[in-house]
Amino acid sequence: MHFTSRLKSKLPNIGTTIFTRMSKLAEEYQALNLSQGFPEFDCSPDLQRLVDKYIRSGKNQYAPMAGVMPLREAISKKTYESTGREYHPETEITITSGATEALYVAITTIVNPGDEVIVFEPAYDSYVPAIELCGGIPIFVTLDPQYDSIDWKAVASKISEKTVAILINTPHNPTGNVWSQRDLQTLAELAEKYDLHVISDEVYEHIIFDGSSHISAASIPALASRTFLCGSFGKTFHTTGWKLGYCLAPAALTTEFRKIHQFLVFSVVTPFQFAVAEYLLEPGHYLKLSDFYQQKRDLFLQAVEGIGFTAKPAEGTFFQNLSYQSLSDENDVSLAERLTREFKIASIPVSAFYSQPVQFKTLRFCFAKNDETLLKGAEYLQKVIW
Incomplete structure (x- = not known):
């Protein structure tokens, strides 16, 4: 037949x-x-030894769905020290299979068919497919690859009654630009005015040059309360093949995020989580x-x-x-x-x-x-x- x-x-x-x-x-x-x-x-050889240590100590079965508690606690401490925002390890931090999964789940959590999401382009290539798989519509703000500033009036003009979120990336791949405090503050004002969620891709947070600082969405209360912050250890610790990332979000958002995460990957490789948790105890590593x-x-x-x-x-x-x-x-x-x-x-x-x-x-x-x-x-x- x-x-x-x-x-x-x-x-x-x-x-x-x-x-x-x-x-x-x-x-x-x-x-x-x-x-x-x-x-x-x-x-780092020290990080490799920690992985070996936890493999040999028997940390080789499923991790808890949200991630092992020592790693969630380490991320909470690190984030508080850098942003002043305290994320509760139990209810507001989820360990993911890389930042790509964190971004995908965050998008899936809030985007329904017909919803619009503001995307700044040039944009990392996983954003738009994730939006489209949810039946969402990407609305583009197009920037020169060597842009100096963002025209926020142009951004505001793209927002409609169908807009549910704005997706940002700072430090930005592929332009290398770092958003300023004013950029994030303006974003917060727009998000509040139009009641929008924000998905913030911050995987390069520790790679900033010429004395500049990374301004995280977590550092602005009006943003943090409506933001899924997606991060990764792959770029920070030269371990892109480990696919170890995380998502920080208020408890109500995290609850919905985890409903999807649990059926996508359930949990992430266990010994690597324990190894990174211990490695994070020394801030000099990042x-x-x-x-x-x-x-x-x-x-x-x-x-x-x-x-x-x-x-x-x-x-x-x-x-x-x-x-x-x-x-x-x-x-x-x-x-x-x-x-x-x-x-x-x-x-x-x-x-x-x-x-x-x-x-x-x-x-x-x-x-x-x-x-x-x-x-x-x-x-x-x-x-x-x-």
């Missing part, structure tokens, strides 16, 4: 992510991979991260100086955008692919972070790499025939 599939795609316009595609191309052409955002270096990455950002920018790129130094994250506006008329996807094939260096075309085809002629490079790799990458870029 011939089977005719009745499958109807829920994401008909979504294909394989640009990160996967560029990494595969880099592997195929044995190119230097400065595309996908993962550190080239390993995590407070020194900005200096570490600023050195790499500066090294990379110095090394590519003189090629002809225009670069606004990243204020945070471990990504640096380079505009090639004065060098080539190629679109960024074609150029990124050509650089990978012919000059052995892979990057991400920034147009991939937009909902519609745009041409800001900008490539994103990850500098979470060893110094030798960054210097080699700059050397390859010096040889490009424009």
